[in-house]
Amino acid sequence: MFNLTLRSVQSHEVASLQEISRQTFSETFADVNSPENMRKYLEVDLSLARLRHEITTPGSRFFFAMAGEEVAGYLKLNTGDAQTELKTADSIEIERIYVLKQFQGMEIGKFLLRAAFDFARREGFRLLWLGVWEKNHKAIGFYLKNGFVEFGEHNFNLGDEEQRDVLMKCEVF
Numbered sequence: 024m025f026n027l028t029l030r031s032v033q034s035h036e037v038a039s040l041q042e043i044s045r046q047t048f049s050e051t052f053a054d055v056n057s058p059e060n061m062r063k064y065l066e067v068d069l070s071l072a073r074l075r076h077e078i079t080t081p082g083s084r085f086f087f088a089m090a091g092e093e094v095a096g097y098l099k100l101n102t103g104d105a106q107t108e109l110k111t112a113d114s115i116e117i118e119r120i121y122v123l124k125q126f127q128g129m130e131i132g133k134f135l136l137r138a139a140f141d142f143a144r145r146e147g148f149r150l151l152w153l154g155v156w157e158k159n160h161k162a163i164g165f166y167l168k169n170g171f172v173e174f175g176e177h178n179f180n181l182g183d184e185e186q187r188d189v190l191m192k193c194e195v196f
Contacts, residue, residue: 025091026091027090027095027131027134028088029098029134029138030086030089031086032078032085032097034078037071039087039094040074040078041071041074043097043121043123044069044074045065047121047122047124048069048121049065050123051159055158056184059183061182063183081103081105082101082102082104082105082106083099083102084100086100086135088131088138090129090131095123095126096120096121096131096132096135098117098135099119099120100142102114102116102146102148107154108154108177108190109150109152111150113147113149114148114149114150114152115148115151116151117136117151118153120135122135132165133169136169140195143195144195148195149194150192150193151192152191152192153171154177154188154189154191155188155189157189163189163191170194172191172192172193173189173190174191174192175189175190176188
């Protein structure tokens with residue numbers, strides 16, 4: 024087994040962030056979306072320029088889940104105006120939580136979710152929230168199992184397709 028740790032992603036690591044972002048997004052969604060829409064999303068939304076902007080945006084924070092010396096997954100948290108929806112002072116958004124396919128089933132997703140809760144507690148936030156694609160039943164089940172409840176929806180653009188995300192929230196205790 025490996026030692027699991029969490030570390031902040033530094034701005035000079037944007038190429039590594041892009042690599043894991045593209046790989047995990049493809050592993051998760053390529054089989055259920057058109058190649059054209061996947062290509063557009065990967066090229067535009069996960070471009071080096073976009074990720075460089077995100078990593079330097081005040082209120083956005085990226086973390087790598089490290090399995091020994093290997094990056095196994097990552098987490099993106101947004102506070103304040105960096106949030107995509109609520110933007111309240113007492114809430115924090117989990118915008119992305121992804122684990123490489125080879126590390127799935129090893130509770131790394133749970134580790135990253137715990138890290139989000141720990142961060143929220145430490146920083147004094149009252150509410151964690153996120154959006155998850157309505158067709159990602161595995162992720163929705165994971166969040167429900169971990170205390171999240173549905174509270175709304177929003178649209179997510181994947182290339183030329185508009186998809187529906189379920190918004191979920193959980194009180195931070």
